[in-house]
Amino acid sequence: MIENRLARRKVLQWFAAFAAVDANGGPVLGRAVVPGVVNGYGTDPSLATFNQRGDYWSLTMTQQQRAVTEALADIILPADDHGPAASAVGVVDFVDEWISAPYPRQEQDREVIIPGIAWIDSEAEKRFGALFSDLVDPLQKQAICDDLCDSAAQSKGQRQAVQFFHRFTTICTGAYYSTPEGWQAVGYVGNMPSGAFAGPPVEVLDLLNLTQTVLE
Amino acid sequence: MATIPISRSKKEYDVVIVGSGAGGGQMAYTLCLAGLKCVMLEAGRSYVPETETPMMQRGDHAPLGGSSTPDKPFGFYDATVNGGWEVPNEPYTQGSDNPEEQFRWWRARMLGGRTNHWGRISLRNGPYDFKPFSRDGLGFDWPIGYEDVEPYYTKVERLIGVYGTNEGLENTPDSPAGVLQPPPKGRVGDLMTQKAGKAMGVPVVPIHRAVLTRPMDGKKLAAQLHPEDADTQKIVAESMVNRAPCFWATDCGRGCSIRANYQSTTVHLPPALATGNLDIIADAHVREVIIGKDGKAKGVLFIDKTTGKEERVLGKAVVLAASSGESVRIMLNSNGGEGIANSSGLVGKYIMDTVGSDLRGQIPALENLPPHNDDGAGGCHFYSPWWLYKDQLAGRLDFARGYHIEIGGTRRMPEGNLPVPAHYLKGLYGTKLKEEARRYYGSFISLSCRGEMIPNEGSYADLDPDVTDKWGIPVMRWHWKWSDHELNMAAHAQKTFTAIIEEMGGTALTNPQKSGRDTILQGGQVIHEVGGAIMGEDRATSVCNQWNQTWDIDNLFLCDGAPFASNADKNPTQTIMALAWRSGEYLVDQARKGNL
Numbered sequence: 001m002i003e004n005r006l007a008r009r010k011v012l013q014w015f016a017a018f019a020a021v022d023a024n025g026g027p028v029l030g031r032a033v034v035p036g037v038v039n040g041y042g043t044d045p046s047l048a049t050f051n052q053r054g055d056y057w058s059l060t061m062t063q064q065q066r067a068v069t070e071a072l073a074d075i076i077l078p079a080d081d082h083g084p085a086a087s088a089v090g091v092v093d094f095v096d097e098w099i100s101a102p103y104p105r106q107e108q109d110r111e112v113i114i115p116g117i118a119w120i121d122s123e124a125e126k127r128f129g130a131l132f133s134d135l136v137d138p139l140q141k142q143a144i145c146d147d148l149c150d151s152a153a154q155s156k157g158q159r160q161a162v163q164f165f166h167r168f169t170t171i172c173t174g175a176y177y178s179t180p181e182g183w184q185a186v187g188y189v190g191n192m193p194s195g196a197f198a199g200p201p202v203e204v205l206d207l208l209n210l211t212q213t214v215l216e
Numbered sequence: 217m218a219t220i221p222i223s224r225s226k227k228e229y230d231v232v233i234v235g236s237g238a239g240g241g242q243m244a245y246t247l248c249l250a251g252l253k254c255v256m257l258e259a260g261r262s263y264v265p266e267t268e269t270p271m272m273q274r275g276d277h278a279p280l281g282g283s284s285t286p287d288k289p290f291g292f293y294d295a296t297v298n299g300g301w302e303v304p305n306e307p308y309t310q311g312s313d314n315p316e317e318q319f320r321w322w323r324a325r326m327l328g329g330r331t332n333h334w335g336r337i338s339l340r341n342g343p344y345d346f347k348p349f350s351r352d353g354l355g356f357d358w359p360i361g362y363e364d365v366e367p368y369y370t371k372v373e374r375l376i377g378v379y380g381t382n383e384g385l386e387n388t389p390d391s392p393a394g395v396l397q398p399p400p401k402g403r404v405g406d407l408m409t410q411k412a413g414k415a416m417g418v419p420v421v422p423i424h425r426a427v428l429t430r431p432m433d434g435k436k437l438a439a440q441l442h443p444e445d446a447d448t449q450k451i452v453a454e455s456m457v458n459r460a461p462c463f464w465a466t467d468c469g470r471g472c473s474i475r476a477n478y479q480s481t482t483v484h485l486p487p488a489l490a491t492g493n494l495d496i497i498a499d500a501h502v503r504e505v506i507i508g509k510d511g512k513a514k515g516v517l518f519i520d521k522t523t524g525k526e527e528r529v530l531g532k533a534v535v536l537a538a539s540s541g542e543s544v545r546i547m548l549n550s551n552g553g554e555g556i557a558n559s560s561g562l563v564g565k566y567i568m569d570t571v572g573s574d575l576r577g578q579i580p581a582l583e584n585l586p587p588h589n590d591d592g593a594g595g596c597h598f599y600s601p602w603w604l605y606k607d608q609l610a611g612r613l614d615f616a617r618g619y620h621i622e623i624g625g626t627r628r629m630p631e632g633n634l635p636v637p638a639h640y641l642k643g644l645y646g647t648k649l650k651e652e653a654r655r656y657y658g659s660f661i662s663l664s665c666r667g668e669m670i671p672n673e674g675s676y677a678d679l680d681p682d683v684t685d686k687w688g689i690p691v692m693r694w695h696w697k698w699s700d701h702e703l704n705m706a707a708h709a710q711k712t713f714t715a716i717i718e719e720m721g722g723t724a725l726t727n728p729q730k731s732g733r734d735t736i737l738q739g740g741q742v743i744h745e746v747g748g749a750i751m752g753e754d755r756a757t758s759v760c761n762q763w764n765q766t767w768d769i770d771n772l773f774l775c776d777g778a779p780f781a782s783n784a785d786k787n788p789t790q791t792i793m794a795l796a797w798r799s800g801e802y803l804v805d806q807a808r809k810g811n812l
Contacts (some may be wrong), residue, residue: 028746033298040287041279044261047470050277069291076645082654103285112644142646144453151641169645174283177630177653178275182517185650187587188627191272193463198591199401204586210407214399214422 038101053093060100061114069095073172075141083185086176094166094175109167109192116164120144123161132145217327217481218264218489219498222520228493230807232515232531236504237329238536238673241777242372242695246800248493249448252807254488255529257500257518259538260298260325263332265481267560269295269473271466274631279379281632284622288589289477291631295332295471295479299324305686306501308541311586316733319567319677319694320740321541327498328481330539330743331789335595336377336426336468336477337622339786340369342387344605348670348782349654350683351609352616354701355670356566356781359753359762362389366795370395374437375452376478376793377459379593380424387618388601392436397429399597400462403590404582406598408699411600412719413600419531422622426478426790427468432456444749455487462767468594477594499527502542503689504550505772513556513772516546519687533771533803537796540567540778541677544748545692553690557766562759563749564677566630568783570744571619571667572737573706576637576725577717582626589629590658598623602667602785619667620785621713627658635760636660638723663716665709668785671747672699675739696739703732710735744779746788764799771812773799 023084043054053059061069070119073086073095086092099110128140135141150158176182183189199212230252233240238255247254248303271294275281282292289300298304303323310318326608343362348355370392372378379397382390399422402410410420416591434456459475459482468477475482488494499521506528508515515530536543544564550556555563602618632643636656641649669675674697681692714724751756755767759777766772775796777788806812 008323008641040285043287043293043300043304045279045288045292046268047293048268048273048473049270050273051279053279053767076649079645080647080650082647082650094276094281098280101280101285107297108279145645149645151643165767166638166642169641169649170634173635173641173649174281174630174633175276177635178281178632180274182442182635184584186630186654187585188630188635188657189589190591190627190726191274191465191629192589193272193464193465194589197400197462197464198589199592200280200407200590201586201588202587204404205407207585208404208408208581210404210411212401213410214405 053090053097057100057102058084058092059096061096064090064121064133065114065117066096066132068121068131071133071135071141072120074167075145076136076169076172077176083181086172089171089176089179089181091175109171113171116161119161119164141202150210152197166215217262217485217496219314222497222529222752225255225497225529226253227530229253229495229531229801230812231533232257233535233537234274234555235293235329235537235539235542235776236329236485236496236593237331237480237537237539237776238325238792239365239796240329240482240535241331241488242493242537242796243321243537243775243800244540245484246797247804248488248491249442249451250804252492252495255497255531257502257516257529258327258329258479258496258498259501259542260327260664262496262498263297263327263481265479266469267274271470271473275629280630283632290333290469293470295469296324297326299326299331299333305563306691307685308692308694309680309684311693315738316698317696319805320411320738321692321745322740322743323347323539323542327485327496328479331479332471333469333743333785337787338373338376338424338426338478338790340389340391341365341784341786341791342389344387345784345786346615351420353617356750356752358541358781359751363444364762365794365798367793368797371441371797372790372793374441375573376426376483377428377432378424378426379421379422379429383419383421383601384674385419385421386599386605395562396424399614400429400593401597403592403625404585406623408579408582408720408724409623409661409716412716415719417603418600418716419603420598420600423596425593425595425667427593427595428459428476429593431461432459435659442687451487451490455483455490459483459485462593464593465591466594471703481736486810496730500527501687502538502546503687504546505536505556506530507551507556507769509601511769513769517584523538533773535773536776536778537775540745540748541692543774543776543778544677544678550692555678556760557749557768557772559768560756560759562757563718565673566671566679566747566750567675567745568671568747568780569668570737570742570787571665571702571705571712572782573664573665573709573732573735575710575717576624576660576662577713577720577722578725579659579661579717579720579722580655580778581721583655585658588627590625591629592625596622610617613708615701615708617668617670617701618785619665619705619709621709622664622666624662624664626661661717661720661722663713665706665713666742666785666787667702667705667709669702669783670699671750671782673696676796679749698736698739703736706732706736744777744783744788746780746783749774749778750781751779752781763790764795765802773803775799
């Protein structure tokens, strides 16, 4: 367990690296990345299949990193009236696949997420005497998360921690809402073959004071 | 689909067709059904949409939720095979280090070419669009008018199946009664935009797209298309009845296993192959057109990518339909690198793309709407045809040509990326995050400008003197320039979109860009590359004539976007097909007269 934790020196290095990523952030669209040269899924993967995480590259998180990912993801997307917890719909595997992927955008995220996971463990230990993944009281986990939501964070270190949390949340949220449970939670209905397209229901049109203009 | 190795090819064909997309597919259809023996060369691999299309796969079935990577720039499930902004082993270069002067070149390497990656938007050019120079003194007139092309637009619409309505709007042609399929219902975003547009004088109507909303009446349509020939009718009718109408799920960009939308491999190639007159050779990277001592095209020389060997196929005529950029590359590399069909010096000149500029708005009225199925026909349902022709003619606008507005869907299937823009969820976690995601999901409307670019001297392509591809073939070097017409158009679009969004009670997600330079998409980014071998009235001012036939080599035809003398806001694919059909009939006529 201990060997998976980063030394404070390493965490500071991470913060420096994070600053570089931050300055250079944004989409990779404009960068001259030649496809097919990394060990990704290549330019001609089989599409009409149902892939499992780890089909194309190994998942690289340690058990402890996965444990923290699960604990944090389930605080970010808990089981509630909207749907199940993140870990129940494969979000941990998704995050592991994401930060293990051999693409530039994901490699950037890895440089943020892996040290961030170590940092949040050490932060929990400092404040509550236990690793984040071992915290039992949700209020303790929330206390750390509340600090990470503070966009008015002052110090550079705090800002970087806030950005880690935002990036981690973004990856988890994308993963969560790509599942049928996530669809239900967000209100997406579709991906179902049908004999006709009815358009928005009358209830919706009435709410918006709209009239369907394409008639039979 | 069925392909042959070079070892099984015939000694000589009637016609060699380079490219298998909209132009090559239409040519193969027209020529093979008329009895000509054709060979089609495709630079990528064969492709079988019936078994390869990810119809119902979800984001959680894909690596990284299906989000884009350098290997799959439009996401994992995008139909494109071995393609994108960069293609392995086939580089291209830029004439300038300035990004504003660069062109991004999208290519596919698969049977069906770029018909696998497009929005299926199928708009006719209008009468003004063929005579732009006569109208405003800019660019070039085509040597043909709308009346010359109209019968072929109708044929194409009957063959491929296009939904839409006839609205009687200026320079936005109606189709003959009974030709279009019924449009799908308006989505919430469509109807909201339509209502806002009405208040502002911006027409919003059903778009025309190559997606079947009803089964095809194969027998009737085949008889209309090929009244003289019962055997041809049988082949065409059979292909049509094997296409299913849309089942109202799956983004068209994935392709379509049930053949509801148009792509070359589901519409053009099956009947062409059924004639027995078509051989297809895949993985054939064409280097040059072979020219005989008599100055005529004899066939093409290509690299068989599976062996790396140079091979040849011969024909009495050659059709280049490899995409504008590739056809230009092949022409410039022919004749020992001296180039062919270029006595005008215009091969590679006047490359055009479409003006693109987008804006997204958040509409509070759409928050927390009752969930409902918004998938529809896998792409646009409504759009705004250009509506300010009269203002433009009166000199009230600071740009000379029009744009249309494509309306982006609202409640699309979330796939691995956030269901709402990130800043709406920033600083949130727990149930509050889920509540806000649900509140904002579906509350965004995207408006996209797709406008006409006027050809200019600064937008062209030539061969790079130093760089070659894996097989030693000199590659394309691009040069790009937007004129003030395009930049001012993009700025106008931003202003208009902001007004539409505000009319809906919403807020633009980004501040509208006042400068066109700040908002216009890069050259090539809309993937409507046309020009490079424009058609015209005479050999001094154009590369080919009204039949897509090069002036210099009368058995060499260009049937992709290369002959476009202008690039109207109307998406080019349907015009490529209509002109290829027209050119194909001319070629058949020439063959029957013994002129090949």
